[in-house]
Amino acid sequence: MQTYETLLTVTSDDLDELNHVNNVRYVQWVQEVAKEHWMTFATEDIRKTYFWIMLSHFIEYKRPAQLNEVLKLKTYVIKSEGVTSTRVVEILNNNTNKLLAKSETTWCFMNFETHKPARITDEVIKLFH
Incomplete structure (x- = not known):
């Protein structure tokens, strides 16, 4: 797993x-770290041909983060099949390594030319698994 x-x-x-x-900020960070x-x-060729859209988003908040805390955002893909991929993002306090929030998002792989879902290629699967 990459x-x-x-x-x-x-x-x-x-x-x-x-x-x-703010809870909304966690959602923004999840999207940013995935990107x-x-x-x-x-x-570059893959990025010019394909893009992702978020289909669903689940986030569980464990502990609050405070001003000036250094956070580690860790992400990985746990499943890719057909046109969808499931990604986990863990947000941790970098000093204590305590989990502050964890999300699981489902993304759809899209073709830039048609703007329609595309089957995830083997090349892309190998990048993240």
Whole structure:
């Protein structure tokens, strides 16, 4: 399984009225880290031919993140079949390694030319598994 990780620091823009990271921000981070993973490992030719759209999103919040905490976003694909792929994102406190949130999203593989679902190619499956 191909894993991608990145770090970020919580800023005041990420906080809600309780001074915790806003739930919407977690969703944005899940989308951003998935895109970074794709952009890092997919070739330019693949990226010009295909793109992904999110079909469903489940996120479980375990602990709040606070201002100035360094977070580790870790993502990997657990299943790819037909036109869909299931991706996990774990958001952890980088210092304690405690899980703050975990998401599972289902993505649909799309053809840029037709804007219709496309069967996930073996080449793309090998990039992430």
